[in-house]
Amino acid sequence: MRIELMVNGDPVSRLVEGSESLLDLLRNDLGLVGTKWGCLTGDCGACTVLVNSEPVVSCLKACAQLDGSTVTTIEGLTPTHGLSDLQQAFVDHFATQCGFCTPGMIMAAEALVNSGVPADEAAIREGLSGNLCRCTGYNKIVDAVMSVIEQRNA
Amino acid sequence: MVEVLIPGTLAEALGMLADREGAVPLAGGTDVLLDMRTGRSDPTVLVDMSRLDGLRGVGIDGDLVTIGAMTSIRTIERDAELAARSTAVPEAAHVLGSVQIRVMATLGGNLCHATPSAEMPPPLLVHGAEVDIAGPDGGRTVPLADLFAGPGATTLDPGELVAAVRYPAPSNLGSCYLRQTVRWSMDLAGVGVAASVAVDGDRITTATVALGAVAPTPFVVGGVADLMADDPWDPERAGEAGRMAAAASSPISDARGSADYRCSVVxxxxxxxxxxAYRRAIGGWPVGRFSPTNGLVEEPA
Structure with missing residues (x-):
């Protein structure tokens, strides 16, 4: 079946197989390997991207359902020059250790920050609770997200 | 290789399900794709429900709430009107999976997957929910409890779909959903408990308790209304209701807890x-504020 969607602002038209996941399309077909292949069962959040501005785990999202959708990945969040505010905050707060969870973590954080969440630690932890960091660097991640909420509210 | 059909209307969807034996409805995909990936199911045809806009959304008409089967768990979680009028329902939505899962997962999918520990059935059961079922021979409405046949099994006939869930949410009724989990997030309930209490002034007129994860299907505990009704709040009778509920439970022992432990938690x-639920019914709880999942708050005096 053919689907047409926008990925990071570019129109994409592709033939997709029935159960092909958005993660497969992004990594294998479009070469957008920033989105990570983690558990493939929706548990770890490493494959989080935005579909129509909402965070989803792309490993469990069937491409067949995405005709007409708008998808944003970590590549789409990154400006042509430099880093987005969240990316920079992750650098500044040393919120990246091995880095594997980082793209998914930042996409979940982007959705969280855009949702108008207050600069509240419990709310941030809850909003990111679908993303595992096996380096367990959660405190620094929360600090990074907190700083961006404060910046954007300032 | 699985084939995906994309109907634009409910009638088309029902036709596809009727024509293609073994066709599986695909809603949010968080169970269907997971089960395919882990080898628990191997469907040859999926019928995508995501274009059926008529099955999506929350409607409130007087005291009657209607939630379309394709409404996302995230939408239910964030609906302020539902939080005010049937708090247990968004309270349960709030603890399901993660934000990402809630964005994708649907109410209809959560009910029809019929996981014994599913979050949404207990709160809907204590609100007396009914489900509207669409099928090749027309529609029918059944009490929600009658939808569940066993772990992973519903009473739906082949070709039938859940279209919507309806329940009354009168202003004199309060409700609450609590659960026990091993982890705070991304975990299934070891025990799920929903309660509703209706009042006239400070006198209880009826009370209902429903449980998840402690029997082959979610169920309503019998006898709670008789125990609690016609009197003001009585903590001793609430404790007795807890013991009745534990006695009515028949949990299994697994990684989320032993059968004995689960009964103690109930x-x-x-x-x-x-x-x-009683505090919410009498207006003694901030409107729309969810409880801690373990319910550890000061008991009403």
């Missing part, structure tokens, strides 16, 4: 859930 959570 006995502990039921009075807390009833107490919070």
């Amino acid at each position: 006995a502990a959570l039921v009075p807390r859930a009833l107490g919070i």
Whole structure:
């Protein structure tokens, strides 16, 4: 079946197989390997991207359902020059250790920050609770997200 | 290789399900794709429900709430009107999976996957929910409890779909959902407890308790209304309701807890859930504020 969607602002038209996941399309077909292949069962959040501005785990999202959708990945969040505010905050707060969870973590954080969440630690932890960091660097991640909420509210 | 069909209307969807034996409805995909990936199911045809806009959304008409089957768990979680009028329902949505899962997962999918520990059935059961079922021979409406046949099994006939869930949410009724989990997030309930209490002034007129994860299907505990009704709040009777609920439970032992432990948790959570539901019914709880999942708050005096 053919689907047409926008990925990071570019129109994409592709033939997709029935159960092909958005993660497969992004990594294998479009070469957008920033989105990570983690558990493939929706548990770890490493494959989080935005579909129509909402965070989803792309490993469990069937491409067949995405005709007409708008998808944003970590590549789409990154400006042509430099880093987005969240990316920079992750650098500044040393919120990246091995880095594997980082793209998914930042996409979940982007959705969280855009949702108008207050600069509240419990709310941030809850909003990111679908993303595992096996380096367990959660405190620094929360600090990074907190700083961006404060910046954007300032 | 699985084929995906994309109907634009409910009638088309029903036709596809009727024509293609073994066709599986695909809603949010968080169970269907997971089961395919892990080898638990191997469907040859999926019928995508995501274009059926008529099955999506929350409607409130007087005291009657209607939630379309394709409404996302995230939408239910964030609906302020549902939080005010049937708090247990968004309270349960709030603890399901993660934000990402809630964005994708749907109410209809959560009910029809019929996981014994599913979050959404207990709160809907204590609100007396009915499900509208669409099928090749027309529609029918059944009490929600009658939808569940066993772990992973519903009473739906082949070709039938859940279209919507309806329940009354009168202003004199409060409700609450609590659960026990091993982890705070991304975990299934070891025990799920919902309670509703209706009042006339400070006198209880009826009370209902429903449990998840402690029997082959979610179920309503019998006898709670008779125990609690016609009197003001009585913590001893709430405790008795907890013991009745534990006695009515038949849990399995697994990684989320032993059968004995689960029964103990039921006995502990039921009075807390009833107490919070009662407070909500009498207006003694901030509107729209969810409870801590373990229900550990001060008991009403």
